[in-house]
Amino acid sequence: xxxxxxxxxxxxxxxxxxxxxxxxxxxxxxxxxxxxxxxxxxxxxxxxxxxxxxxxxxxxxxxxxxxxxxxxxxxxxxxxxxxxxxxxxxxxxxxxxxxxxxxxxxxxxxxxxxxxxxxxxxxxxxxxxxxxxxxxxxxxxxxxxxxxxxxxxxxxxxxxxxxxxxxxxxxxxxxxxxxxx
Numbered sequence: 001x002x003x004x005x006x007x008x009x010x011x012x013x014x015x016x017x018x019x020x021x022x023x024x025x026x027x028x029x030x031x032x033x034x035x036x037x038x039x040x041x042x043x044x045x046x047x048x049x050x051x052x053x054x055x056x057x058x059x060x061x062x063x064x065x066x067x068x069x070x071x072x073x074x075x076x077x078x079x080x081x082x083x084x085x086x087x088x089x090x091x092x093x094x095x096x097x098x099x100x101x102x103x104x105x106x107x108x109x110x111x112x113x114x115x116x117x118x119x120x121x122x123x124x125x126x127x128x129x130x131x132x133x134x135x136x137x138x139x140x141x142x143x144x145x146x147x148x149x150x151x152x153x154x155x156x157x158x159x160x161x162x163x164x165x166x167x168x169x170x171x172x173x174x175x176x177x178x179x180x181x
Contacts, residue, residue, distance in 0.1 A: 129155025
């Protein structure tokens with residue numbers, strides 16, 4: 001029985017504490033605390049949403065920066081490839097040149113055509129070539145061929161006597177050769 005009175009008493013206290021604020025009396029401390037907690041929770045949620053917006057903006061900025069950094073890296077890699085190719089190309093260019101002269105056909109009047117050739121040293125490239133005529137009279141022969149050798153990397157020249165000249169003459173090939181190393 002004692003228990004019944006205790007439960008009845010507590011119920012009465014609870015009912016009065018809820019009814020008093022409704023009639024303009026002092027506020028319920030439990031309700032006030034709940035209202036305060038709800039307000040704090042709303043403010044915290046508002047701040048969390050603002051923080052999420054800031055974080056999303058920062059993520060977008062970081063993604064844009066990463067994209068630009070990747071584009072810059074690609075540009076740098078392309079520039080490095082171009083520079084490497086240019087360096088390789090420059091290394092194949094002529095670094096020095098030398099004029100090579102053939103042994104000549106010899107000066108004589110017994111043959112109607114004479115020829116000579118000269119090759120560039122191994123590893124050198126042919127830059128150009130030519131010839132010179134020698135003998136008693138340069139008007140005693142004409143050049144009928146003067147061109148690079150097809151496979152030897154040098155110069156070939158051929159001349160022929162001019163009809164009726166009956167002069168002694170000779171022809172010598174010359175080549176301009178370039179060293180790449």
